[in-house]
Amino acid sequence: xxxxxxxxxxTMSIQPHVFQMNERSILIQLESNIDPQTLNILLxxxxxxxxxxSDLILEVINTYNSLxxxxxxxxxxxxxxxxxxxxxxxxxxxxxxxxxxxxxxxxCYDEEFALDAEQLSDAxxxxxxEIINRHTKPEYRVYFIGFLPGFPYLGGLDSSxxxxxxxxxxxxxxxxxxxxxxxxxxxxxxxxxxxxQIIGKTPLKLFDKENSTSPSLLSPGDRLxxxxxxxxxxxxxxxxxKDLKM
Amino acid sequence: xxxxxxxxxxxxSLQDDGRYTGMSHGVPVSGAMDLNVYHFxxxxxxxxxxxxxxxxxxxxxxxxxxxxxxxxVGGLEINLQLNGExxxxxxxxxxxxxxxxxxxxxxxxxxxYIAIKNGFDSSEFFKSQSFYEAFTKKRFQSGDEYNYExxxxxxxxxxxxxDFNYYKSDLQxxxxxxxxxxxxxxxxxxxxxxxxxxxxLNRMAYQIQETLENELKEIITGPVLPGTIQYTPAGKMIxxxxxxxxxxxxxxILQLSEKAINQLSQFRAKSKVHFKLSEINSEKI
Numbered sequence: 268x269x270x271x272x273x274x275x276x277x278t279m280s281i282q283p284h285v286f287q288m289n290e291r292s293i294l295i296q297l298e299s300n301i302d303p304q305t306l307n308i309l310l311x312x313x314x315x316x317x318x319x320x321s322d323l324i325l326e327v328i329n330t331y332n333s334l335x336x337x338x339x340x341x342x343x344x345x346x347x348x349x350x351x352x353x354x355x356x357x358x359x360x361x362x363x364x365x366x367x368x369x370x371x372x373x374x375c376y377d378e379e380f381a382l383d384a385e386q387l388s389d390a391x392x393x394x395x396x397e398i399i400n401r402h403t404k405p406e407y408r409v410y411f412i413g414f415l416p417g418f419p420y421l422g423g424l425d426s427s428x429x430x431x432x433x434x435x436x437x438x439x440x441x442x443x444x445x446x447x448x449x450x451x452x453x454x455x456x457x458x459x460x461x462x463x464q465i466i467g468k469t470p471l472k473l474f475d476k477e478n479s480t481s482p483s484l485l486s487p488g489d490r491l492x493x494x495x496x497x498x499x500x501x502x503x504x505x506x507x508x509k510d511l512k513m
Numbered sequence: 514x515x516x517x518x519x520x521x522x523x524x525x526s527l528q529d530d531g532r533y534t535g536m537s538h539g540v541p542v543s544g545a546m547d548l549n550v551y552h553f554x555x556x557x558x559x560x561x562x563x564x565x566x567x568x569x570x571x572x573x574x575x576x577x578x579x580x581x582x583x584x585x586v587g588g589l590e591i592n593l594q595l596n597g598e599x600x601x602x603x604x605x606x607x608x609x610x611x612x613x614x615x616x617x618x619x620x621x622x623x624x625x626y627i628a629i630k631n632g633f634d635s636s637e638f639f640k641s642q643s644f645y646e647a648f649t650k651k652r653f654q655s656g657d658e659y660n661y662e663x664x665x666x667x668x669x670x671x672x673x674x675x676d677f678n679y680y681k682s683d684l685q686x687x688x689x690x691x692x693x694x695x696x697x698x699x700x701x702x703x704x705x706x707x708x709x710x711x712x713x714l715n716r717m718a719y720q721i722q723e724t725l726e727n728e729l730k731e732i733i734t735g736p737v738l739p740g741t742i743q744y745t746p747a748g749k750m751i752x753x754x755x756x757x758x759x760x761x762x763x764x765x766i767l768q769l770s771e772k773a774i775n776q777l778s779q780f781r782a783k784s785k786v787h788f789k790l791s792e793i794n795s796e797k798i
Contacts, residue, residue: 286690294736301733328760335738412539481538
């Protein structure tokens with residue numbers, strides 16, 4: 268990793284900062300907002316770093332604007348590593364589009380599951396059928412998985428559905444619950460306390476502990492749509508999980 | 514089955530080095546809260562460095578061994594009994610079938626470790642046996658049984674005495690990504706003032722009792738690690754520990770060194786906490 272090479276003169280639309288977090292982790296943070304192009308750049312950089320330094324690296328994760336690289340051992344030559352990583356950043360093809368899969372998430376918006384239908388209607392001024400319409404219309408993007416194992420941070424929520432978190436979080440939100448908080452929509456992969464406004468429930472398993480190599484159904488970069496299903500369909504799929512098709 | 518949990522104690526679990534490779538699935542790193550004691554007891558038994566151990570919190574754990582083996586118990590100051598007789602920590606103990614080990618009292622520290630020859634044989638997730646609720650049990654319960662290999666030979670490496678001074682030195686911290694966004698006054702306070710630990714301590718996080726003036730807004734959710742110190746809108750400092758989630762939206766003002774995580778894990782509620790800032794090669798963000 269001491270190969271300094273010549274610095275690329277290519278200018279990036281986003282400025283990378285390389286920061287050592289602890290003895291064996293480096294954070295690369297881009298000066299940018301939450302947007303699909305930043306995600307593409309990060310995913311491209313992530314793939315490159317994973318392949319190029321596979322012998323040295325334990326794990327690379329991305330968030331909206333950052334990569335965290337955890338090395339197998341202590342970083343003794345930070346400035347060399349940083350130089351190299353900056354070069355990698357500048358070599359990124361900003362037009363790169365990662366290969367992604369499209370996943371359909373069946374959601375039952377029945378009143379039994381839409382615990383906060385009323386609050387959301389009050390906050391948005393829309394009746395609940397229209398809320399379902401606008402929630403099932405967009406193609407969302409999975410930015411990363413965090414908070415809980417398998418929990419996707421999604422981008423693409425219709426701005427007319429933005430809604431504040433609940434003032435008093437629930438002590439338990441059921442597995443599969445679909446909710447809205449601020450400008451985000453998400454799905455609880457397991458039961459957890461939480462303050463999201465709950466509008467439905469999916470029978471789909473987002474985190475499969477039996478799948479020990481790839482337990483999270485969703486990966487960063489994936490595209491996702493919500494499909495409204497009836498209570499009967501929910502009950503059927505819930506008791507026949509093998510019939511779930513994505 | 515070869516090990517039986519008679520009394521589960523508090524927050525007892527199997528732990529090892531933890532797992533980094535599940536982070537992209539939102540899986541926490543986990544692993545022993547105090548990796549220093551954990552590695553040392555394995556070393557005494559000449560185990561692989563990442564052999565799984567029992568981790569226990571304070572007193573109360575009582576276990577029965579059903580197969581012969583060797584064990585070693587480690588912690589800062591613990592009263593232990595084997596079949597009702599007192600035994601020492603950091604010693605190799607020969608176990609016969611039906612022996613009962615009891616943690617009578619933990620006088621110092623929070624977490625103790627029981628290493629067993631060649632580790633336990635429990636289900637792995639991302640190559641780690643460390644408990645985490647999403648895919649293993651949360652903690653031991655009465656009547657649980659766990660497997661280990663019968664071992665009849667001799668055991669033990671030649672190791673120096675355990676260094677208790679390890680826990681007396683200052684807590685080394687590095688600047689977190691948002692440190693430089695704090696006012697100079699607050700930066701000064703952080704690294705010069707004494708704080709105290711709240712009673713809110715668990716495997717996910719330890720909270721600092723005092724609050725600071727609230728200066729920073731939440732950040733765009735970003736990566737965090739065990740040892741990251743978050744600063745909440747209410748001015749609370751939360752030190753993330755081994756089972757912390759992998760991303761967070763609070764400013765990351767400090768980062769504990771790997772040694773400091775081990776040290777802090779053994780601090781009890783109301784302990785004085787003083788951070789000693791070290792330069793790690795960093796760039797302002």
